[in-house]
Amino acid sequence: MRRTPLLVASAVATTATALALAAAPPAVACGGFFCNAQTQSPIIQAGERVLFARHDGVVTMHVEVVYQGDPTQFGWILPVAEVPRDASGALVPLDQVLGISTQTLFPRLQALTDPVFAVNNTFDATPSACEDKGVPVGATVNFDTSSADTVSTSDASASPPPAVVVLSEAQVGPYDAQLIHATRSDALYAWLNDNGYLQDPAAQPLLDHYIAGGFDFIGIRLQNGRATGDIRPLALTLGETAPCVPLRLTQIAAAKDMPILVWVLGDARAVPKNFINAQLNDAAFAFPGGGDYQGLVSQALDEAGHRAWVTELAGPPPVMTLLPGYSESAFDAATELDALLLATGVGMSDPEVASVIEAAIPKPADLHGYPYESCNYAQPWDGCADKDGEHVTTDAEFRSYIAYYVSRDDLPVDLPALKEALRREVVAPRQGIEALFRGARKITRFFALLDPTEMTRDPIFAENPDLPDVDNRHTIDTVIRTDANCDQYVDVTYADGRERRVLCGGFCGFPAISPVPGESPLRWPEVLDEAGAARPFDPSQASDVDALLDDAVLGSPSIPASFGFREPAKASALPLPRVETSSSSGCAGGGGGAGASLVVLALTLIFALRRRRGVATT
Secondary structure (H helix, E strand, O other): OOOEEEEOOOOOOOOOOEEEEOOOOOOOOOOOOOOOOOEEOOOOOOOEEEEEEEEOOEEEEEEOOOOOOOHHHOEEEEEEOOOOEOOOOOEOOHHHHEEEOOOOHHHHHHHHHOOEEEEEEEEOOOOHHHHOOOOOOOOEOOOOOOOOOOOOOOOOOOOOOOOEEEEEEEEEOOEEEEEEEEOOHHHHHHHHHHOOOOOOOOHHHHHHHHHHOOOEEEEEEEOOOOOHHHOOOEEEEEOOEEEEOOHHHHOOOOOOOEEEEEEEEEOOOEEEOOOEEEEEOHHHOOEOOOOOHHHHHHHHHHHOOOOEEEEEEEEOOOOOOOOOOOOHHHHHHOOOHHHHHHHHOOHHHOHHHHHHHHHHOOOOOOOEOOHHHOHHHOOOOOOHHHOOOOOEOOHHHHHHOHHHHHHHHOOOOOHHHHHHHHHHHHHHHHHHHHHHHHHOOEEEEEEEEEOHHHOOOOOEEEEOOOOOOEOOEEEEEEEEEEOOOOOEEEEEEOOOOOEEEEEEEEOOOOOOEOOOOOOOOEEEEEEOOOOOOOEEOOHHHHHHHHHHHOOOOOOOOOOOOOOOOOOOOOHHHOOOOOEEOHHHHOOOOOOOHHHOOOOOEEEEOOOOOOOOOOEEOO
8 A cells, every 4th residue: 555644634723811720739748848749741832733653554633623713714624645445445444544533632731741841950968167157958859740436427428527626525523524535726715715614815826825736625614503612623544654744734724833743653753754852951041940941942953954853752652541530341330320420530621521411411491490409509609599480491500500400300311312422422432542552552743843944844754663762751850069168059950960069059949940041952953863873963954954855755764865964063062161159049948848840730721713715724
C-alpha cells in the first residue's frame, strides 16, 4: 500500500482562551524546615490540538472542533489523501471511517504531557555559628512529581462526469457527513458555498493544491435541530498513512503566532519530516515554572528559521483514563435512571453524558417544583425560602436532578435505547482512546507557533526508531550554601552540565532561578529524519535547510547527502556567568517553608471559528 500523508483540518482559534487553575495539593511533610516543592508547569495556550495514533497498520486521528456562532452556518472541510476501501476495492462506509471523539481527551492529554520546570534543592551543611541567626540546618530533599469509485453517467459519451460528486454520506453523532470528490477547485468552491459550507474566497487556490494532488474531501455539518453545544471532536481512521496537518488551509483564519499542539502515538519516536526541529536552551528559562515559556519558544523558533517545531516529549505514553469510575457490569444491570447515571462514574456532571440524557429525556414545558421539594436544592440559589407560590423548575435543576424528576413525574424513559446511545456516544469513543494509548509504545508531543505567512507547507510526521526519548521535565540542581558571614548563595547545575553561582545577599529560602542574562532560548536547530541521529546545524543555515525541506518526501532523506551542515556552537560548551548578584538572579527568600506546595497550571482552551463565515477550512 502506498504511504501518503494524512491531512487533517481543525478549528482555528480566534478568541481569547480561558484559563483553569488546578487546586494545589496539601503541603508534604519532608523533615527539617523546608520541602523541595519547586516544580511548576508553564502555561501553554494552544490554538489547535491534534492526536495521531498508529495501531494495527492504520492511523487514527482525533481533532478538536470548537465553534461559536449560528449552528446553521457551521461547516468543516477535511482533505484526505487516500479514500479508504475494502479488500474488493469498494468504498468503506463513511460512518466506519469517521466517528466522534470526546471533549475530555485534549485537556487530559495536555495536562499529562505539559513541560515541567523543576528545581532539585539541596541545602548544604550550615556552619554552627550561623544556626543561632535562623539559618536552617542543611538537608537534602529530592521531590519528584512526574511521574476512487468510478462515477458513471447515463450516457458517458454524451457528457463529461460532473466536477463535484458526493461519493457517500452518513450521520455521525451530531453531524451529517459527506465524502466529496472534485476535479476542479472553482467547481468545488461553488458547490461548497451552495451546500452550506461557506468558504472564504482565499480558499479556492488552496483547494486547487489538494485537488491537483488527488485528494478527496470530508465535509461535516451540524444536523438540523442541533446546537453548537452538541459539537464534538472528531475521530478519523484511515489506512497506512503518515500524519500531516494541512497548514495551507489553516492559514485562512489563523492568527499571528498561532500555537499548535500535535501528539503522535506509535511504535517509535515521531519526527517532523519536512520541518526543522528546535532544541531549547534551559539556561534561558526561569526555574521553577519556565517563566514566559511560550514567548521564549516563539523566539527560539524564529531563530531556528520560523518553520520549526519543538519536540517537548518523546517516551512511553501516559495512562489515559477517560472513564473514571465507570462500571460495565453496573451499567448493564441498571434498571433505573439513577443507577445508570451512577454506573457511568461521572453522571450528569459530564457534558457529553448530560447531552445524551437530555436528548432522550427532554424537560417538560410545564415542570414545577424544587428538587426533592426543597428550595435548598435551588439552582441557582434565588432566596427561595422567602418566596411564595409554586416554583418553575429551572433547566439547571432538571439537569442536575433529572433522575428525581423522572421518578416523581413518571417521565417516559427508553432505558435500553438510552444505554445504547451512551455506549455509542460516550463509552465506546473513550474506551477506544484508552486502548490506543495502551497499544502504543511511544508518544511524541510537538509544539509550534506559526504565522499565516509561514503556513505554506503541510508538516508530515514520520517515525525514527534510532532517536532517544525526550523528557518533558526540565530540571536544574541547586546547592544552597552558607559562607563564613552567614550569607547564603546558590550553586546551580543545568542538565547540560554548565554551572553558575548566584549570590542571594542574605537568606536564600527557596531560590527562584532567573534566566541567564544574554542566553538565547535556542540551543540549536536540527534535522530529524526517518533513521539515524539528529543533525544539528548552525542557525545561519536555517533558510537553506528550510528550502531543502520543502521537497522532503517519505522514504527518502529529507536533506541531500551533499549538503554541508555546519556545526552549531554547542550550548554546553559555552561558559555561564560564574557569579551573579541577587538582582540578576531573581533569588526569592522564603518562597515556601513547610507550607510550600506544588502548583500545577492546566489549560482549558475555548476556541472559536470566525462567525462571519461560520466554517472551519483547515
